[in-house]
Amino acid sequence: MVKRTSFEHDACPIARSLNAIGDWWSMLIIREAWFGVSRFGEFQKKLGLAKNILTVRLRALVDEGILTTAPASDGSAYLDYLLTPKGRGVFPILVALRQWSEEFDARPEEIATILVDKQTGRPVRKLELHSEDGRLLTPADTALRPRPAAKRVTA
Amino acid sequence: MVKRTSFEHDACPIARSLNAIGDWWSMLIIREAWFGVSRFGEFQKKLGLAKNILTVRLRALVDEGILTTAPASDGSAYLDYLLTPKGRGVFPILVALRQWSEEFDARPEEIATILVDKQTGRPVRKLELHSEDGRLLTPADTALRPRPAAKRVTA
DNA sequence: GCATCTGGTTTTAATATGCAACTACACAAG
DNA sequence: CTTGTGTAGTTGCATATTAAAACCAGATGC
Incomplete structure (x- = not known):
């Protein structure tokens, strides 16, 4: 290489x-x-x-x-x-990978485990992305912007 | 290999x-x-x-x-x-990867872009995992269980 | 004190990666 | 119609990375 x-x-x-x-x-x-x-x-x-x-x-x-x-x-x-x-902190990434498999895998029946809510034993919802003010965002609702210049700690 | x-x-x-x-x-x-x-x-x-x-x-x-x-x-x-x-459908994985960098990277100032809500231009929240009934779940609130036997399509 | 387990390192072989050079094709200009 | 240019790849080769298996050292067990 x-x-x-x-x-x-x-x-x-x-x-x-x-x-x-x-x-x-x-x-x-x-x-x-x-x-x-x-x-x-x-x-x-x-x-x-x-x-x-x-x-x-x-x-x-x-x-x-x-x-x-x-x-x-x-x-x-x-x-x-x-x-x-x-x-x-990697947990959300693992969940995202898991949910992608669950949703799109060609043979989902081969998947052995599901992620559940400990309290109820029921499967969890899909990961959700929200806006600052709480609206549920779809991918189309988002955009990339240049990072604002680092804000100096007030000194 | x-x-x-x-x-x-x-x-x-x-x-x-x-x-x-x-x-x-x-x-x-x-x-x-x-x-x-x-x-x-x-x-x-x-x-x-x-x-x-x-x-x-x-x-x-x-x-x-x-x-x-x-x-x-x-x-x-x-x-x-x-x-x-x-x-x-890979979008949530990309977002999860991005947010992990934003949170834990040793030099976050080198990150060039941020993901924003198109409507307000404000940064989005972190991905959230919810239970079926809407409670916000932490990693510790979740567990893995064996997948229930495939439910046959009613035939 | 001798065998065995854990946690590695070394050696060797296979595969993947990357660069550069080459090919094939479409389209445009002359 | 012939040449030229840009896109989209393929091919060949050198090198890096990965993996398997053998090997090894210190701790543990008996």
Whole structure:
């Protein structure tokens, strides 16, 4: 490849996200972490990926501040990989991916799980985008604008 | 790689989504298509990716039903690549990725654009997840459950 | 103290990526 | 009709990244 294109300095926030979590495994690692998986071996077993890849991915996720390593937790002096707030912030992306599959997948019957409201056990609604004043927005109701110049902290 | 792992038959909807649009370029192609880009050369110029890669990606996206080719549109008898409903359905994922960057990126000042409500020009709210009966849900309010057996169409 | 488990690293092979050069076709000008 | 230019790709090759499998070291278990 000569060099995998990096979007680290791209001005598009989507590209920047992808740069951090847009590869095949990172998102799935975050998904597993979401489910409470925290140990190297557990990730490896559940995802079935090669250990060297897992090593690299975990390190990258830690570098990006999406995971942290905690010295221990269950006694055995090994590492726990835990989601940071930034990592937990990926949740809407996971939900969006999930809902896209649910809506458009060619074989939805192969999908094993559904996301439900814990309180009622009923499936959740689709993600909604609202305006500042609370109106439900469709994609067509939105537009992109240049970011306003950074507002200086009043000093 | 011996073989790039495929999640086509994975039961997890997140993995299935990633299988379709989880690679470096596909999401960005969809983003550009969202902005109205439809021609091969335009994609190539805006994204700066190699033409062979673009060819492969576009074909894959067409195969997956995310894009369609329309015979023409502006006169010149070339192809237009247009989003299908499935492709437009990616919008929430794009928004989620964007908002994640906006919230957690280490250098948010480098982000060039913001998503606004067309009507007021004000930034949109964060994506919201609601229960069936309208309560706003936090990640902790949700759980995964096995998909109920497919409901047969009453026949 | 010896085997085994966990958490990796190293080696090697396969695949994907990217660049550049080349082809095919449409359309326009001369 | 011949040449020229722009679009839309394809092909070939060098290199990077990914993956599998073997290997290894320290901790644990017995």
